[in-house]
Amino acid sequence: MPHPIDPVELTAALVRCPSITPAEGGALDVLQTALEAAGFDCTRVDRGKISNLFARWGSKGHPKTFGFNGHIDVVPLGDPNDWTMPPFGAEIKDGMLYGRGSTDMKSGVAAFVASAIDLVSDTPLDGAIILTITGDEEGDAIDGTTALLDYMDRSGERMEVCLVGEPTCPDHIGEMIKIGRRGSLTAWFEVTGVQGHSAYPHRANNPLPAMVRLMDRLASHTLDDGTDHFDASTLAVVTLDTGNPATNVIPAQTRSTVNIRFNDLHSGESLSNWLRTEAGKVAQDFGVEIATKIKISGESFLTPPGPLSELVSKAVEAETGVTPALSTTGGTSDARFVKNHCPVVEFGLVGQTMHQVDERVNVAQIDQLKSIYTRILRDYFA
Numbered sequence: 001m002p003h004p005i006d007p008v009e010l011t012a013a014l015v016r017c018p019s020i021t022p023a024e025g026g027a028l029d030v031l032q033t034a035l036e037a038a039g040f041d042c043t044r045v046d047r048g049k050i051s052n053l054f055a056r057w058g059s060k061g062h063p064k065t066f067g068f069n070g071h072i073d074v075v076p077l078g079d080p081n082d083w084t085m086p087p088f089g090a091e092i093k094d095g096m097l098y099g100r101g102s103t104d105m106k107s108g109v110a111a112f113v114a115s116a117i118d119l120v121s122d123t124p125l126d127g128a129i130i131l132t133i134t135g136d137e138e139g140d141a142i143d144g145t146t147a148l149l150d151y152m153d154r155s156g157e158r159m160e161v162c163l164v165g166e167p168t169c170p171d172h173i174g175e176m177i178k179i180g181r182r183g184s185l186t187a188w189f190e191v192t193g194v195q196g197h198s199a200y201p202h203r204a205n206n207p208l209p210a211m212v213r214l215m216d217r218l219a220s221h222t223l224d225d226g227t228d229h230f231d232a233s234t235l236a237v238v239t240l241d242t243g244n245p246a247t248n249v250i251p252a253q254t255r256s257t258v259n260i261r262f263n264d265l266h267s268g269e270s271l272s273n274w275l276r277t278e279a280g281k282v283a284q285d286f287g288v289e290i291a292t293k294i295k296i297s298g299e300s301f302l303t304p305p306g307p308l309s310e311l312v313s314k315a316v317e318a319e320t321g322v323t324p325a326l327s328t329t330g331g332t333s334d335a336r337f338v339k340n341h342c343p344v345v346e347f348g349l350v351g352q353t354m355h356q357v358d359e360r361v362n363v364a365q366i367d368q369l370k371s372i373y374t375r376i377l378r379d380y381f382a
Helices: 007-015 027-037 102-122 145-155 207-219 268-286 307-320 363-381
Strands: 041-044 053-057 065-071 096-098 128-134 161-164 176-178 183-192 234-241 253-262 289-298 325-327 344-346 360-362
Touching: 007 027, 007 096, 007 102, 007 363, 027 041, 027 053, 027 102, 027 128, 053 145, 065 102, 065 363, 096 102, 096 363, 102 128, 102 360, 102 363, 128 145, 161 307, 161 363, 176 307, 183 207, 183 268, 207 234, 207 253, 207 268, 253 268, 268 289, 307 344, 307 363, 360 363
Parallel strands: 065 128, 065 161, 161 344, 176 325
Antiparallel strands: 041 053, 053 128, 096 360, 176 344, 183 253, 183 289, 234 253
16 A cells, blocks of 8 residues: 655645746646556646646546545745745744645645545545646636636536635634635726816816715615625725825826625626616716726625535544534635536635745644545545
């Protein structure tokens, strides 16, 4: 029997790969080498500037196929001088492994890869395991998991269920499973009036009062009070920019941006219609032009509590002694794409330091996560 894969060593090998989106940095090569040695069929599914990896062990099209999804791309470092540990050094200090992507989410990928390899190496399985690993989760997410799912559709590959290994726990491992996510929408507004001298405002048409009124109307509106599985939807004004250095000039234009995180009472389309309607009302009231651009990053979705969440919950509780909460909080993830393919939940490590300077992960928890994933797989194929 092959020697078990050490998920800590695999995490360190991945962290040493500088895979800031869209660079792959050699991380997929590390994974492909390990997976192929264990008998996985691997295919690089590259699209655009993005590198992705599809891996399957077992028969194609088997009705009992468990899937894992994750990403090896990471966010930029910020100021490298602010780091007290090498950002791609994977150095271990006081039980913590440091490096960009150590938490989000190279440790999660290492844990499920190690778990899958060990399981197929020592256990006869009647079924298949599919791993989809992308290099475009932290970026635009156009050519990442969506490219992998497109490849699967073309190739007749199918997962029965899928677990995304994102960090999901707020403070302690085992606390939380994500069974859905809120939708996300960003809207950009540009108000155009007429420039003029501030001493003669009647000869100008100041766009700022119109913008302030619009932002107030949007920010003070209660979208909803939440639903059975979702918190209340939120709208945040994230920037308001005019760029006017003069104190005696009324500007011609001003711009603002809002971000909405919405639950299953809304859709991207319904909220877009509301935003455009509000902008139209303000434009008419103030006699200005308001241009609106909207990007829907993802719709809200829910995997209702059932067999998949119960499978994961029982494994988490057995390994940690903690009964996880079923949650839909947080930002978006690639689960928003996987949910169109099969039922999906998310479970991973504590995410307190993700995207921060000196990002780090508890070494002991990487081993614990591998044990949880292994139990999930054993229970699924039992």
